Amino acid sequence: QKEVEQDPGPLSVPEGAIVSLNCTYSNSAFQYFMWYRQYSRKGPELLMYTYSSGNKEDGRFTAQVDKSSKYISLFIRDSQPSDSATYLCAMSARGGGYQKVTFGTGTKLQVIP
Amino acid sequence: DTGVSQDPRHKITKRGQNVTFRCDPISEHNRLYWYRQTLGQGPEFLTYFQNEAQLEKSRLLSDRFSAERPKGSFSTLEIQRTEQGDSAMYLCASSPQGNGYTFGSGTRLTVV
Numbered sequence: 345q346k347e348v349e350q351d352p353g354p355l356s357v358p359e360g361a362i363v364s365l366n367c368t369y370s371n372s373a374f375q376y377f378m379w380y381r382q383y384s385r386k387g388p389e390l391l392m393y394t395y396s397s398g399n400k401e402d403g404r405f406t407a408q409v410d411k412s413s414k415y416i417s418l419f420i421r422d423s424q425p426s427d428s429a430t431y432l433c434a435m436s437a438r439g440g441g442y443q444k445v446t447f448g449t450g451t452k453l454q455v456i457p
Numbered sequence: 458d459t460g461v462s463q464d465p466r467h468k469i470t471k472r473g474q475n476v477t478f479r480c481d482p483i484s485e486h487n488r489l490y491w492y493r494q495t496l497g498q499g500p501e502f503l504t505y506f507q508n509e510a511q512l513e514k515s516r517l518l519s520d521r522f523s524a525e526r527p528k529g530s531f532s533t534l535e536i537q538r539t540e541q542g543d544s545a546m547y548l549c550a551s552s553p554q555g556n557g558y559t560f561g562s563g564t565r566l567t568v569v
Contacts, residue, residue, distance in 0.1 A: 352497065378557060381549065387461075387548050387560030416512065432499050444513065447499030 347371045350433055350448030359457050363420040367433035367448045370414065374435040374446075377409050379418045382430045382450065391431075392418065423455045463549050463559035469567045470539055477535045478564045483552030489532050491524055492548040493517065500548055506532060516538065539568045 350456045357363055365379075376395055380388035392407040394400045400407045406419040416435075420427055430450040438444075470476050482489050487508050492500035494540040503522070507514045508529035518524075519538075526532040536543055546565050550558035 348499075350499075380560075385562075385565070387463075387550075387562045388558075390557045390559070393557045399562065432501070444502050447501070449497065449499050 345370060346449075347446050348433065348435060348448040351451055352449050354452040354454055356454045356456060357423055359423060359425060359455055361423050361455075363423050363427070363453060363455075365420075365431050365433070365451050365453070367416050368414055369416075369435060370416070371410075371435075371437070371446075373437040374375055374438045376438070377407070377413075377416050378434040378436075378445070379405075379407055380447075381427075381431040382432060384429075385412040388432055423453075425455050425457050428454050458461075461549055461551055461559050463547075465564055465566050466562065467565045467567075469569060472541060473538055475535065475537045476539060476566065477533055478549075480532045480534070480549030480561060481530075482532070482549070483553075483559060486551035486553050486559070487529065488552045488554075489526055490550045490552075491532070491534050492560075493552065494546040494548055494563070495544075497508055499566055505533075536566075539566075541568045544568045547550035 346388040348369045361439040394407050395408050397411045404421045408417040430452045432450045433448040434445045436445045464479045489506040491503040494500040502515050504524050506526040521537045524534045546563040548563045550560045552558050
């Protein structure tokens with residue numbers, strides 16, 4: 345069993361829809377949770393960084409972490425065609441300095457105009 | 458400084474040849490990471506440098522792989538005697554003493 349599980353999709357939604365992306369994990373030591381966006385043939389780009397349980401909002405993006413269920417989510421409001429990309433969840437046991445990050449496989453999202 | 462720079466962007470090599478990739482991190486970042494990503498998968502950790510010291514290596518980094526970061530600036534990743542299974546995107550990332558990585562655009566390696 346992988347430490348981080350993520351549905352690969354693809355997920356196809358109409359423009360303006362609310363998108364929900366999710367990951368589950370098995371390692372209870374994970375405390376730092378991230379979401380990256382990756383366009384085709386590009387490196388991942390950090391979208392959200394959260395510590396422990398709770399919610400964090402940044403513009404149209406909201407990240408939620410439920411450590412008791414080992415479940416994290418990313419919500420995208422008013423989705424745009426430019427949001428079409430692969431979304432990777434990622435997590436680590438340590439923050440600040442050294443971070444060995446474990447990634448999910450990524451969910452491919454397509455927003456249809 | 459415009460971010461993490463990787464060179465080359467693409468490399469096609471014959472099986473058995475040696476290849477070397479270069480990564481230039483963001484200048485004020487003292488931490489540098491190499492990851493490998495295959496199609497349909499998330500990035501997998503290879504190795505980590507703090508300044509010039511290589512502090513951790515993954516089991517994925519076989520004896521054919523070597524990474525260096527002389528003087529704590531740019532880093533190189535060399536693969537000797539390449540195999541078809543080495544075909545992947547090799548990603549470099551850097552971070553300050555803070556949170557989250559900044560990735561480069563990667564080097565896509567194809568071994569034929």
